[in-house]
Amino acid sequence: MHILFISDNFPPEVNAPASRTFEHCREWVRAGCRVTVVTCAPNFPRGRVFEGYKNRLWQREDISGIQVVRVWTYITANEGFTRRILDYLSFMFSAVIASCFVRRVDVVVGTSPQFFAAFAAYVAAAMKRVPWVFELRDIWPESIRAVGAMKESRVLDWLEKVEMFLYRKAAAIVSVTHAFRDTLIRRGVDAGKIHVVTNGVDTDRFSPLPKDAALVEQLGLAGKFVGGYIGTHGMAHALDTLLDAAEIISKEPGGDRYRFLLLGDGANKKALMERATKEGLSNVVFVDSVPKDEVVRYWSALDVAIIHLKRTELFTTVIPSKLFECMGMAIPVLHGVAGESADIVAREEVGLAFEPENPAALCEGMRRLSRDQALYDRFRGNGPQAAKRYDRSVLAHEMLDIISGVVVR
The missing domain is CATH 3.40.50.2000 (Glycogen Phosphorylase B;)
Structure with missing residues (x-):
């Protein structure tokens, strides 16, 4: 054929x-x-x-x-x-x-x-x-x-x-x-x-990896709890929510422990970088798109993956493909997308869902996963097993x- x-x-x-x-x-x-x-x-x-x-x-x-x-x-x-x-x-x-x-x-x-x-x-x-x-x-x-x-x-x-x-x-x-x-x-x-x-997910490519120590050091993430978004920076993704969360958490006691990494390009990236610079958000790290073979190194640098879309009825019907890549790599997710994909997160027990465009809820998820080691480990262990079903x-x-x-x- x-x-x-x-x-x-x-x-x-x-x-x-x-x-x-x-x-x-x-x-x-x-x-x-x-x-x-x-x-x-x-x-x-x-x-x-x-x-x-x-x-x-x-x-x-x-x-x-x-x-x-x-x-x-x-x-x-x-x-x-x-x-x-x-x-x-x-x-x-x-x-x-x-x-x-x-x-x-x-x-x-x-x-x-x-x-x-x-x-x-x-x-x-x-x-x-x-x-x-x-x-x-x-x-x-x-x-x-x-x-x-x-x-x-x-x-x-x-x-x-x-x-x-x-x-x-x-x-x-x-x-x-x-x-x-x-x-x-x-x-x-x-x-x-x-x-x-x-x-x-291509389970041959996206499988659990230890943190890339050289990359973590290069990005200034050593000793930090890193929440990362990897993907297109477009209108649909409402990534200002991540910058709002970065601002909130930076002002809290012990807030310097957290970092937000945004990797990729798109229509809104320039505006996001300008805002972060203007507001002095030193806990946000921007990285340009990298070749396909390099992406897994950056996934490995994350403690949690942030998946996010604008809060609208239509997006309750989508399932971001990066969710399955996170499963394969045993990276717990903070999932800011309502609907069918949030149901998968809950059913497979691979992370926490939070309300889209709610930075306070995102911060709460970051804090919870950084402090509850048992919960974090359970999500990590469930990921690769769930990936086999996809x-x-x-x-x-x-x-x-x-x-x-x-x-x-």
Whole structure:
């Protein structure tokens, strides 16, 4: 079976869509499938092409047996709604054109967010007269409303009509959460074609590690209790909450014991750094994005991982993929996301949930986990065992079964 996968994120980018797509495609190749990924030159989130790549009309490479076709796009940083839409549209057109040159395809998969990549998959599949599968990672454009990136307008109404069109036309929809599936069913999408394959973790890469002593010393974290956020610094993540918590805890007796580490890039990073400097938050350490192979070193430097999203109803339906990476590395989490993912934290006993955008609650979680060694050790011990239930290779084969099912109908 030849799978054509269309995604505008792929390694060496290190965000969740890139990791999930690569790890699934790698497993499908190992299972004997031929896999071609159409993507763009790696540039997320800074909007600058990674070293060693160029933004050309067409580039090919082989990554772990996956045939990767990179196409030209209008590249911009992950900020500014109009420019991002131009980025998305340019990828859609380039991906459709590139797909014409990928021969003998049996099925096309398109992934969101943004659903212009999914629309490209629909068009490519229609041209090739093969089924297509919609991998639903986000309810988009509803998430635009949720973070306030765009005011209510006819454009958003039109995008929602396109969204519903894609749901109807897909041979199968693979949702990353049960809540997304329930939402689609309420909106009238055929329940029989909606499947759930959650995010997971590559347990070979994300496993317990001792603290990297050299890195801890380099970052000035020796002897400190470190709470860290690793990921995109965007509007959806409301990371000012972490700075608020850093300010609160720094003024408490013994507050110098705590440090907050923020690693990554995104639309709000500059503003966060400027605020920390202006307010003299010396207990906050900022680190730029690092290569994928380096990320685990920084995870190892953390005592607890902070997972956080803006407080909005939509985000109660998401499950941040970094939760499973923390499980694999035996790092207890402070989970500032309500809903389905908080239920996983409680059920698996891998950390404490706190109310999103509540810095006092975040501080309380930091204090509790730093003082209650028995509780901390229990969360650490539960993590790797829980991670086995979300092993990426197992989940990849579940998705492959779904894809195979639409091909043989």
